[in-house]
Amino acid sequence: MIEDRRLNVLRAIVEDYVATQEPVGSKALVERHRLGVSPATIRNDMAALEDEGYLTAPHTSAGRIPTDKGYRMFVDRLAEVKALSGAERRAIETFLSGAIDVDDIVMRSVKILAQLTNQVAIVQYPSLTRSTVRHVELVALEGSRVLIVVITSSGRVEQRIVELAQTPGEGLLGDLKSRLVRATLGERLPEASLRLAELIDTFEVDDRPVVSAIVTTLANTFSNERSDERVAVGGTANLARFGADFDTAIRPVLEAMEEQVVLLHLLGEATVGPHVRIGRETGRDDLSGTAVVSSTYGPDGESFAQLGTMGPTRMDYPATMAAVGAVARYVGRILADG
Structure with a gap:
């Protein structure tokens, strides 16, 4: 008692x-x-x-x-996670559902998260390496150029233009596209990249230069991990609202916001559902007055990337945890529907 x-x-x-x-x-x-x-x-x-x-x-x-x-x-x-009000839930759903692509989803997520929490919001772009292939398209352009379009399960659209040594026929492009789809659809991008190498030798010798150029470009697209290191940040103006007891921590926070790798480290090994790191639990002594609330997000419970907020240790943890969890769930649903 x-x-x-x-x-x-x-x-x-x-x-x-x-x-x-x-x-x-x-x-x-x-x-x-x-x-x-x-x-x-x-x-x-x-x-x-x-x-x-x-x-x-x-x-x-x-x-x-x-x-x-x-x-x-x-x-x-x-702490009991506070339930968001009906107005807050509708605001999140309405604002995020208007996104036109994955980049727009990320920027909208940063904005709504900063508004809901009055803190600095951090959203990592969906990881290509954790995504699966949803669609591959080959489009013949003027001359000997071909546009490769890849749509991933994270909603990301990657486009590459290949300059070929010879103009490919429609039949060859159609056949190559069909084989590419069969080999990669539903596969995670690293595995899809490995399967592509096996395709080249299945074509006639005269067609292999064209096939090789397209397959190599596509494989490079699948193995491109730059999105894993990209984050969007919003709510910097909220730093001014944290009060005098946080003044000494503002400079380290601003410095941390300039480094993508540092921000990813601050999000930590987030889990499904809000994860809280307080003070020196962030792994940085200069941010000892700071707390980070983070969560993974992705469709159907998958972990594509992380998002969260950063603010003073004197924060409303239940409300922040609710906002981070809700935005993560809504982003996951949008990616799943996309």
């Missing part, structure tokens, strides 16, 4: 500190929360929580604020 009561005191302090940005005292807890005990008991509980490393006193006043350990306890044992 004592442990449960102290956990309730910790929950109340975290919620009040996030709301007010001020250290929380026993008097405030009595006035704002029905804890069912006297102020003296609450003070004893606060002292015990401080001794255990869950709270700290920023100065000599009686108020306390949560430590990273306190936030971790709050997230792991106390």
Whole structure:
């Protein structure tokens, strides 16, 4: 019973500190929360929580604020993910459903996530290497050029133009397209790339230069991993809203936002559903005042990439976790429908 009561005191302090940005005292807890005990008991509980490393006193006043350990306890044992309002859910669905391609989906996801959380939003572009081949098209252009179009299960459209040494006939292009589709449809891109090499020797010798040029370009497209390292960032202006206690952390956050690799590292090994890293759990001492909430996204529960938010450790974790989870689910549905 004592442990449960102290956990309730910790929950109340975290919620009040996030709301007010001020250290929380026993008097405030009595006035704002029905804890069912006297102020003296609450003070004893606060002292015990401080001794255990869950709270700290920023100065000599009686108020306390949560430590990273306190936030971790709050997230792991106390926080209940807030349900988004109907208006918020409709806003996400309406805004994201208007996207015209995967790049537009990413940019819209960044914008809506930053708006919902009032934090910095980070969205990784869908990984080509984790995608499967949905469609391959060959289009004869003027002269001896051929346009290769690849559509992946992540909704990404890749286009390449091949300059050939000779103009291919319609029959050869049609036959090559059919074989390419049979060999690669539904395959993950790395595996599809390996299967392409086997096709060249199945064509007549005179056709192999054309086939080889197209197949080589297509294989290079399948093995291109640049999208794995691309992220979009939004909500930078929200840094100004975090309060004076976050001023010293703004510069490291801005520096981190300039490095794609750092941002991917901050998202961490995200899981399906919100994953929270607090303070030094981010792996960077200069971001010790920062927390990251992230999740993977993809169609039908697959993991194509990650998205999340970055803000002060003093954040509304339940609301942020709800927003990150909801946007990840909606993006996954859109990719699945695409």
